[in-house]
Amino acid sequence: MYYNYSDNSTDMNKEALYGLNEIMKVYNSVASYHINDASIKQTLGKGIFVCRYCGKAKPEVSFKSKAHAIPHFLGNNVLFTDRECDSCNGKFGRMLENHFAGFMHLEHTISGVRGKKGYPKFKSNDAIIETTGSFVDWKDIPDENLDYNPTTKTLKIKQKMPTFIPLAVFKCLVKIAVTIMPEEDIPDFQDTIAWLNEENHGSGNFNLKRLWLVHGKSSTIDRFAELSAILVKKNVTGPADMPSMMLRLTYSNFLFQVPIPLCKKDNSSLKMNIPYIPSLLDLEHGFGRMKLTLMDMHSPEPFKGAEIDFTFNDLDGTSTYEIVDAS
Numbered sequence: 001m002y003y004n005y006s007d008n009s010t011d012m013n014k015e016a017l018y019g020l021n022e023i024m025k026v027y028n029s030v031a032s033y034h035i036n037d038a039s040i041k042q043t044l045g046k047g048i049f050v051c052r053y054c055g056k057a058k059p060e061v062s063f064k065s066k067a068h069a070i071p072h073f074l075g076n077n078v079l080f081t082d083r084e085c086d087s088c089n090g091k092f093g094r095m096l097e098n099h100f101a102g103f104m105h106l107e108h109t110i111s112g113v114r115g116k117k118g119y120p121k122f123k124s125n126d127a128i129i130e131t132t133g134s135f136v137d138w139k140d141i142p143d144e145n146l147d148y149n150p151t152t153k154t155l156k157i158k159q160k161m162p163t164f165i166p167l168a169v170f171k172c173l174v175k176i177a178v179t180i181m182p183e184e185d186i187p188d189f190q191d192t193i194a195w196l197n198e199e200n201h202g203s204g205n206f207n208l209k210r211l212w213l214v215h216g217k218s219s220t221i222d223r224f225a226e227l228s229a230i231l232v233k234k235n236v237t238g239p240a241d242m243p244s245m246m247l248r249l250t251y252s253n254f255l256f257q258v259p260i261p262l263c264k265k266d267n268s269s270l271k272m273n274i275p276y277i278p279s280l281l282d283l284e285h286g287f288g289r290m291k292l293t294l295m296d297m298h299s300p301e302p303f304k305g306a307e308i309d310f311t312f313n314d315l316d317g318t319s320t321y322e323i324v325d326a327s
């Protein structure tokens with residue numbers, strides 16, 4: 001990694017550094033994990049075998065499967081936890097991770113995020129997409145979903161996303177935060193855990209009106225070098241209208257930032273002000289390179305048929321693209 005100090009983007013670097021500096025006055029990192037090909041295996045709460053989610057211990061509940069602290073499909077196969085029983089692990093996989101995987105499936109295929117079964121293959125009624133990591137093979141796309149602009153030499157492909165529940169996507173991120181959270185902070189998040197445990201999305205005891213997710217996407221050539229999860233905690237002197245804890249997850253071309261709801265220390269009637277934690281990509285290139293979207297994810301209703309546009313530039317300079325007729 002290098003920084004080009006003579007580059008004109010330095011002003012943007014300053015802006016990101018200023019933002020980071022402001023955040024660091026109010027928040028401290030209490031957990032931070034960085035996963036890459038060289039990472040060694042690590043187990044949180046090793047040998048403890050008391051489940052953080054249902055409160056039960058071995059042998060009342062089993063801990064036979066290795067619970068991933070960050071889901072496997074995000075590229076983690078080194079960070080595990082002994083604080084999650086098999087039953088809770090299975091439940092969160094079905095209830096939360098499946099929705100997050102659905103929400104990001106298409107993006108993961110195109111960006112080549114390796115999961116349990118290698119690169120995820122995307123199959124729907126209107127396309128089959130596969131990747132080798134450097135080459136994306138997109139089959140059976142209806143013509144109306146293709147839009148080639150010969151002037152700008154860009155190809156735009158419209159694609160429908162799989163169905164997902166926004167609330168479950170948000171909860172999946174909060175679940176990661178609770179999993180990597182230091183044990184001493186857990187007593188403040190008992191309501192958060194009860195909310196994560198609710199089996200029927202949206203019909204439990206907690207009815208949260210707004211759940212803000214900061215979702216960032218970088219251009220395909222700017223990538224995070226590793227999968228990182230960072231949990232930050234507000235200082236005791238921090239402003240009351242900022243959340244006690246926030247999680248930031250970055251990997252491949254993506255960034256996610258969420259406040260951790262239902263902390264005992266937060267005043268739920270206050271309108272929360274959520275500061276953005278600048279990432280390495282912001283520091284290198286400025287805010288302009290990371291496209292940020294603020295999404296309200298409180299809906300417990302399945303979100304069907306959402307569409308995303310992917311734009312491909314003429315990166316190799318040959319000014320060509322080829323549609324291969326598979327029939």
Ligand SMILES: [Zn+2]
Binds near residue numbers: 051061
């Ligand atoms: Zn459990």
